[in-house]
Amino acid sequence: EAEVAQSPRYKITEKSQAVAFWCDPISGHATLYWYRQILGQGPELLVQFQDESVVDDSQLPKDRFSAERLKGVDSTLKIQPAELGDSAMYLCASSPRTGVAYEQYFGPGTRLTVT
Amino acid sequence: SQQGEEDPQALSIQEGENATMNCSYKTSINNLQWYRQNSGRGLVHLILIRSNEREKHSGRLRVTLDTSKKSSSLLITASRAADTASYFCATEGNQFYFGTGTSLTVIP
Numbered sequence: 001e002a003e004v005a006q007s008p009r010y011k012i013t014e015k016s017q018a019v020a021f022w023c024d025p026i027s028g029h030a031t032l033y034w035y036r037q038i039l040g041q042g043p044e045l046l047v048q049f050q051d052e053s054v055v056d057d058s059q060l061p062k063d064r065f066s067a068e069r070l071k072g073v074d075s076t077l078k079i080q081p082a083e084l085g086d087s088a089m090y091l092c093a094s095s096p097r098t099g100v101a102y103e104q105y106f107g108p109g110t111r112l113t114v115t
Numbered sequence: 116s117q118q119g120e121e122d123p124q125a126l127s128i129q130e131g132e133n134a135t136m137n138c139s140y141k142t143s144i145n146n147l148q149w150y151r152q153n154s155g156r157g158l159v160h161l162i163l164i165r166s167n168e169r170e171k172h173s174g175r176l177r178v179t180l181d182t183s184k185k186s187s188s189l190l191i192t193a194s195r196a197a198d199t200a201s202y203f204c205a206t207e208g209n210q211f212y213f214g215t216g217t218s219l220t221v222i223p
Contacts, residue, residue, distance in 0.1 A: 004157075041216070042203050042216050043213045044213070103148060106157035
């Protein structure tokens with residue numbers, strides 16, 4: 001069964017350093033999502049792509065976060081510089097398309113710890 | 116920001132009992148979905164109910180949706196220890212929002 005791949009699974013970084021996460025969605029899925037999940041809370045949408053275009057990045061802290069999906073396939077989320085409050089699980093999800101009722105398929109996530 | 120709020124925050128039941136968790140949301144939606152998350156893992160989709168539907172079943176799961184009250188409930192019947200997880204509702208309207216989650220513990 002096809003799965004969403006994410007790497008790394010765990011990342012420890014010092015504050016003010018740069019960090020990047022990678023996501024490879026299920027083949028053929030046009031829509032890709034990045035979420036941040038703080039321990040004990042629900043996922044919060046950071047950015048949504050339809051193919052290579054950003055559909056929604058209203059909750060993305062653009063002063064330090066950036067996301068790209070250059071060829072409309074895999075995606076990278078970057079944080080520079082990292083802050084202590086960025087410690088969280090970063091989840092990537094994909095779905096066949098947006099605008100209709102499709103479920104999202106989630107990857108295993110990247111656990112980020114900022115020290 | 117999170118649109119959905121779930122109740123209760125935590126629930127502990129004996130194996131074989133039914134578990135009910137509720138989700139309330141604030142704005143109009145196209146559909147509402149329920150997801151399960153085992154500790155430290157990614158989320159798994161359970162069931163989707165469209166805004167024009169009132170009830171949906173999938174195996175031991177039953178979901179209801181009341182758009183006039185902006186609320187939904189998830190019922191898990193005959194619970195098993197393997198159902199122990201966090202459960203989140205997610206609403207899709209103009210944006211996609213997850214709720215705060217209910218932590219379910221099923222005691223063998």
